[in-house]
Amino acid sequence: QVQLVQSGAEVKKPGASVKVSCKASGYTLTGYYMHWVRQAPGQGLEWMGWINPTSGDTNYAQKFQARVTMTRDTSISTAFMDLSRLRSDDTAVYYCARWNWEMDAFDIWGQGTMVTVSS
């Protein structure tokens, strides 16, 4: 079935970087844009940006522009989100989500990856 499977939980120190992966199965990665959304503990959802897996083009929320890099490897049907210069307030669950153009919505979500930033 169509699903997104993300990499496991990470614990990082302030100032470090983290790279989260999101493997697509049941459909062709290049058929849909991939977005990244995060959720801090007890908080709401926050949109981070998207990548066009076909071209590699990206668009990031201004808040993350200087620290986030979204990439993909189509040979392994996987998208990646790299966040650098981590701070304690980056502690959150990070989700990848498939954008369905026919629905104008995120129709498939990964299971989430918990990233903890602590000294």
Add this chain to the structure above:
Amino acid sequence: QSALTQPASVSGSPGQSITISCTGTSRDVGGYNYVSWYQQHPGKAPKLMIYDVSNRPSGVSNRFSGSKSGNTASLTISGLQAEDEAYYYCSSYTTSNTLEVFGGGTKLTVL
């Protein structure tokens, strides 16, 4: 502070109907019919319940419905069931830098 405003909580008894509002501006909710709603149970990923204001994806119960008036979108759940207890988030396309914006979320309690 989220760009879209939702009530922090709503509640209802089994069998009743509830409505969750989502208020934005003409740059998002009011300007486009690209409002979606997501259900999130604790510890789980969000699930799409409504797209393009009022459409249900295949497999979503017809007890869930959506509408919009001006800058406010609404999600109505009829015939409340225990399994509907969850957080609900609205989302909209926006002309601001973020391109996609979420509401702060509403906790639905089934009494």
